[in-house]
Amino acid sequence: MATIEHLAAGATTDAIVEIIERDGAVIIDGLMARAQVDQLNTDLAPFLSKEVFGRDEFTGYKTQRIGALIARSEACQAVALDPLMLASARQYLQPFCDDIQLHFTSAVAIAPGESAQILHRDRGIWGGYLPRKVEPLFSTIWAITPFTKANGATQVVPGSQHWDKGRSPEPHEIAYAEMAPGSVLCYTGTVLHGGGANDTTDQVRTGVFMHYALSWLRQEENQYLSCPPHHAAKLSPELRALIGYAKGGYVLGFYSDPDDESARRESVSPENMFSQRAEQFGTIEGADHLIAQSMK
Numbered sequence: 001m002a003t004i005e006h007l008a009a010g011a012t013t014d015a016i017v018e019i020i021e022r023d024g025a026v027i028i029d030g031l032m033a034r035a036q037v038d039q040l041n042t043d044l045a046p047f048l049s050k051e052v053f054g055r056d057e058f059t060g061y062k063t064q065r066i067g068a069l070i071a072r073s074e075a076c077q078a079v080a081l082d083p084l085m086l087a088s089a090r091q092y093l094q095p096f097c098d099d100i101q102l103h104f105t106s107a108v109a110i111a112p113g114e115s116a117q118i119l120h121r122d123r124g125i126w127g128g129y130l131p132r133k134v135e136p137l138f139s140t141i142w143a144i145t146p147f148t149k150a151n152g153a154t155q156v157v158p159g160s161q162h163w164d165k166g167r168s169p170e171p172h173e174i175a176y177a178e179m180a181p182g183s184v185l186c187y188t189g190t191v192l193h194g195g196g197a198n199d200t201t202d203q204v205r206t207g208v209f210m211h212y213a214l215s216w217l218r219q220e221e222n223q224y225l226s227c228p229p230h231h232a233a234k235l236s237p238e239l240r241a242l243i244g245y246a247k248g249g250y251v252l253g254f255y256s257d258p259d260d261e262s263a264r265r266e267s268v269s270p271e272n273m274f275s276q277r278a279e280q281f282g283t284i285e286g287a288d289h290l291i292a293q294s295m296k
């Protein structure tokens with residue numbers, strides 16, 4: 001039976017990246033304190049109580065998904081900025097980008113009776129146009145309830161990020177991300193995975209998803225709408241930059257304020273909207289960098 005390797009909370013980014021490169025997934029046990037897990041459950045409860053479920057086989061008729069986590073929960077803001085996850089994501093994705101961005105936030109609650117989700121590669125959201133040699137994602141699922149094979153722990157096919165596109169796993173090649181609350185599953189955008197079946201009668205499995213992508217790709221969750229400027233104004237400059245209110249290169253992601261008659265906000269970094277120093281947190285490369293890259 002396939003398994004996912006576990007590391008302790010004191011793991012180094014080198015150890016995490018080494019396993020991710022080999023297996024496509026790794027679990028870090030006990031990275032989050034119990035109080036933070038409790039706070040996440042408290043923050044998310046009002047949204048999960050609305051009982052809005054998926055609308056098809058893929059999203060799951062008994063699975064709830066709650067987005068806009070950065071605007072909705074301070075505890076989720078801290079999760080997005082977890083230093084070990086950010087450093088690991090940056091190290092793993094560094095060959096393909098100047099920096100990373102937060103790409104997707106979601107609380108996914110799988111209720112009793114849910115069937116197993118179709119195994120998939122998250123990179124498919126870009127329509128298959130990205131060449132395989134470019135890895136676009138470092139994704140995390142934080143357990144805020146127990147994750148067991150019986151209650152819907154994420155299915156992962158270790159090593160499948162190296163497989164041909166058409167190969168399907170045998171049952172014994174599928175591992176289950178069993179973990180305690182406060183642990184986190186890290187996985188790539190190319191490894192096969194999917195939600196597990198919930199065969200229990202009384203347990204809801206809930207995870208907090210934070211996915212990080214190359215800063216030059218379109219984000220899956222539109223952060224400018226899920227966390228519009230009046231919400232973003234309350235965030236730290238670091239988190240604002242991470243969700244996209246920063247340039248992703250010399251000119252990538254600039255804006256002009258259509259209502260600014262002073263012309264001070266013409267072709268500037270989004271950080272100018274919040275009166276922060278524009279260049280402090282985003283990866284702002286100079287024109288030389290842009291010119292050199294365009295010659296590749």
Ligand SMILES: O=C(O)CCC(=O)C(=O)O
Pocket residue numbers: 108110117141152153154155193194195196207
């Ligand atoms: O809920 C999970 O464990 C995984 C869900 C997933 O992969 C998805 O919805 O795309």
